[in-house]
Amino acid sequence: MTALATLYERMLFVRRFEETLLDLFSQGKLVGTTHTYIGQEANGVGVIDHLDPAVDTIFSNHRCHGHYLAFTDDAFGLLSEVMGKATGTCGGKGGSQHLCRGNFYSNGVLGSIVPVATGIALAEKKKGTGAVSTVFLGDGTLGEGVTYESLNMASLWTLPVLFVVENNHYAQSTPVELELAGSIRARAEAFGVETDELDTTDVEEIHAAAGRAVARIRETGAPFWLVLHTYRFSPHSKGDDNRDPAEIEARRERDPLTVAGARLEDDEREAIAVRVEQRLAETVAAAEEAPFAEPEAA
Amino acid sequence: MSAGGHRRCAQVLNEALHEVFAARDDVDLLGEDVLDPYGGAFKVTQGLSDAYPDRVLTTPISEASLFGVAAGMALRGRRPILEIMFGDFVALGFDQIVNGISKFREMYDDQVTVPLVVRTPMGGRRGYGPTHSQSLEKLLLGVPNIVVVAASECHDLRALLVAAVEDERPVFLLENKLMYGRPNRRPEHRHVGEFEVRETGGPYPALTFSATGFSEGSATVVTYGGMLPVVLDAVTELVLEHEIFCEVVALSQLAPPELDPVLESVARTGALVTAEEGTLTGGIGAEIAARVQEAAWSDLRRPVQRVAARDGIVPSARPLEDAMLPSARDVVEAVLVLEAVRS
Numbered sequence: 001m002t003a004l005a006t007l008y009e010r011m012l013f014v015r016r017f018e019e020t021l022l023d024l025f026s027q028g029k030l031v032g033t034t035h036t037y038i039g040q041e042a043n044g045v046g047v048i049d050h051l052d053p054a055v056d057t058i059f060s061n062h063r064c065h066g067h068y069l070a071f072t073d074d075a076f077g078l079l080s081e082v083m084g085k086a087t088g089t090c091g092g093k094g095g096s097q098h099l100c101r102g103n104f105y106s107n108g109v110l111g112s113i114v115p116v117a118t119g120i121a122l123a124e125k126k127k128g129t130g131a132v133s134t135v136f137l138g139d140g141t142l143g144e145g146v147t148y149e150s151l152n153m154a155s156l157w158t159l160p161v162l163f164v165v166e167n168n169h170y171a172q173s174t175p176v177e178l179e180l181a182g183s184i185r186a187r188a189e190a191f192g193v194e195t196d197e198l199d200t201t202d203v204e205e206i207h208a209a210a211g212r213a214v215a216r217i218r219e220t221g222a223p224f225w226l227v228l229h230t231y232r233f234s235p236h237s238k239g240d241d242n243r244d245p246a247e248i249e250a251r252r253e254r255d256p257l258t259v260a261g262a263r264l265e266d267d268e269r270e271a272i273a274v275r276v277e278q279r280l281a282e283t284v285a286a287a288e289e290a291p292f293a294e295p296e297a298a
Numbered sequence: 299m300s301a302g303g304h305r306r307c308a309q310v311l312n313e314a315l316h317e318v319f320a321a322r323d324d325v326d327l328l329g330e331d332v333l334d335p336y337g338g339a340f341k342v343t344q345g346l347s348d349a350y351p352d353r354v355l356t357t358p359i360s361e362a363s364l365f366g367v368a369a370g371m372a373l374r375g376r377r378p379i380l381e382i383m384f385g386d387f388v389a390l391g392f393d394q395i396v397n398g399i400s401k402f403r404e405m406y407d408d409q410v411t412v413p414l415v416v417r418t419p420m421g422g423r424r425g426y427g428p429t430h431s432q433s434l435e436k437l438l439l440g441v442p443n444i445v446v447v448a449a450s451e452c453h454d455l456r457a458l459l460v461a462a463v464e465d466e467r468p469v470f471l472l473e474n475k476l477m478y479g480r481p482n483r484r485p486e487h488r489h490v491g492e493f494e495v496r497e498t499g500g501p502y503p504a505l506t507f508s509a510t511g512f513s514e515g516s517a518t519v520v521t522y523g524g525m526l527p528v529v530l531d532a533v534t535e536l537v538l539e540h541e542i543f544c545e546v547v548a549l550s551q552l553a554p555p556e557l558d559p560v561l562e563s564v565a566r567t568g569a570l571v572t573a574e575e576g577t578l579t580g581g582i583g584a585e586i587a588a589r590v591q592e593a594a595w596s597d598l599r600r601p602v603q604r605v606a607a608r609d610g611i612v613p614s615a616r617p618l619e620d621a622m623l624p625s626a627r628d629v630v631e632a633v634l635v636l637e638a639v640r641s
């Protein structure tokens with residue numbers, strides 16, 4: 001079992017990375033867009049700790065930074081990518097939502113990634129690598145029909161896909177009540193896919209549930225549908241937020257950092273904070289210094 | 299089996315599939331109803347699942363996802379061949395084609411390749427009606443970073459399929475419903491019937507036909523796929539009825555556009571007709587016309603003529619379908635218009 005302090009440090013790094021991005025945006029140092037993971041860190045960190053970056057794969061969505069950092073630990077590649085630097089993970093071609101490094105991929109069209117993750121699982125199964133193909137999707141993405149085509153195929157063909165549904169109760173500005181009918185969990189059960197569902201921000205609980213899910217996939221080779229109810233504190237993207245501030249405030253009591261941090265000694269927490277700030281400062285400095293992406297000379 | 303010494307196109311493609319399956323064990327085939335004994339709606343995959351049960355996968359009817367599944371497989375080192383039962387259903391895959399398959403390599407900064415092949419039949423003239431008869435290749439033409447290849451009955455179909463499987467880029471190999479049952483009339487001793495044929499190099503060659511040893515020609519007709527036999531009928535009629543000689547260029551690589559053989563022919567003939575079975579507006583003829591006038595304005599004595607289907611649906615009833623799709627008569631008339639402009 002990975003130490004709580006380690007999980008906490010990863011979550012704090014994601015939190016501070018994302019806050020730094022929003023900061024850099026307001027300073028005009030970033031262009032394009034970003035969808036931060038602030039508030040949802042326990043999901044990515046808790047789940048991805050069970051994946052082996054050398055073997056397993058992740059296909060992530062528009063809100064991919066937390067997943068990317070938890071899987072690759074490549075903060076410099078991500079930050080310089082978002083800054084449009086040549087040193088970015090995709091040389092500045094992808095930007096925030098189109099990342100690739102090793103066994104990590106992300107794409108910005110909702111739903112689109114789910115069949116691709118299914119195909120990855122099919123390939124890995126044929127190659128006999130034992131890899132688990134993880135795909136992250138939001139509540140709003142459950143409106144995309146290809147999700148269900150993929151569930152059908154993953155179940156039919158017994159493919160090692162971990163579907164992680166992060167229900168943060170909003171799709172951009174639209175509350176889940178206005179975009180989703182029925183049960184998230186029963187959607188997968190109807191396809192004969194094993195499921196679990198948690199309404200928590202406790203990284204230890206998520207870590208344990210994800211551990212069971214990944215172990216089941218490795219054991220059976222069959223898909224698993226993990227539903228994580230969650231909340232984002234930051235705007236959907238940069239400044240677009242019309243939620244009731246009281247609602248956001250109430251949720252802050254369940255901030256995953258507060259929940260996990262309460263179980264650590266003060267000095268340990270402080271030491272972690274110092275390390276995180278230092279690493280972040282170094283990352284920002286290095287990325288700011290890196291050369292911008294340039295078109296190849298004709 | 300054979301027709302005039304030639305095997306039928308579906309059989310040639312079938313044998314080529316068996317060949318690539320034997321040669322490479324990283325090739326898989328996915329599609330609807332592809333298993334034996336059925337062997338695919340047009341029988342192109344016959345015998346394959348019996349020979350390679352683990353590498354031929356019959357799928358749910360989920361085209362929108364299947365393009366993505368194939369992409370995922372290709373990203374991870376397999377070389378999937380996706381059979382789409384009718385070309386019309388490529389429409390369901392456009393998100394994956396536009397936002398995934400065609401983008402992954404470049405947007406991920408060349409860290410990945412997507413070596414997949416989509417095989418699908420286009421074309422009408424079988425009375426299948428508006429949603430099973432279209433020639434939709436023009437929709438693929440505007441998507442950067444994919445290769446669009448149109449097979450014709452005079453091309454080396456085996457070589458096209460093998461090249462597509464070997465290609466690191468995503469390849470759309472467009473077949474044709476009428477072509478399947480026709481003999482694969484490959485050039486023999488550089489001839490197809492009365493025509494002398496020149497073939498370009500590269501994996502997806504163009505064939506240039508001339509009835510005069512490339513010495514005399516009033517116009518070039520550029521075409522591809524299922525329109526080739528229609529165009530060859532038309533130029534034969536032009537010789538017999540009007541004593542007008544045309545060269546015909548049959549492209550196989552539609553995208554990225556490779557028009558050198560067209561430019562070479564136009565340099566000899568000075569006039570161009572484009573002929574495609576898809577609807578006129580925004581078609582392949584429009585793209586070719588634009589490029590040829592950019593590159594060879596001084597060679598063109600007359601305006602480029604386009605022959606295509608009328609902008610509308612492909613009706614089911616035979617006389618209605620015939621009226622809508624481009625015919626040999628339409629090609630003849632387009633050439634005669636050029637002659638009229640000249641005289």
Ligand SMILES: Cc1ncc(C[n+]2csc(CCOP(=O)(O)OP(=O)(O)O)c2C)c(N)n1
Nearest residue numbers: 063108109110138139140141168170171172
């Ligand atoms: C096909 C598609 N439609 C719309 C969008 C624009 N868009 C980006 S994120 C988003 C909301 C997604 O909601 P959800 O799936 O719940 O994920 P969350 O943003 O809450 O993490 C929308 C509408 C998109 N990227 N792709």
Ligand SMILES: [Mg+2]
Nearest residue numbers: 138139170171
């Ligand atoms: Mg959401």
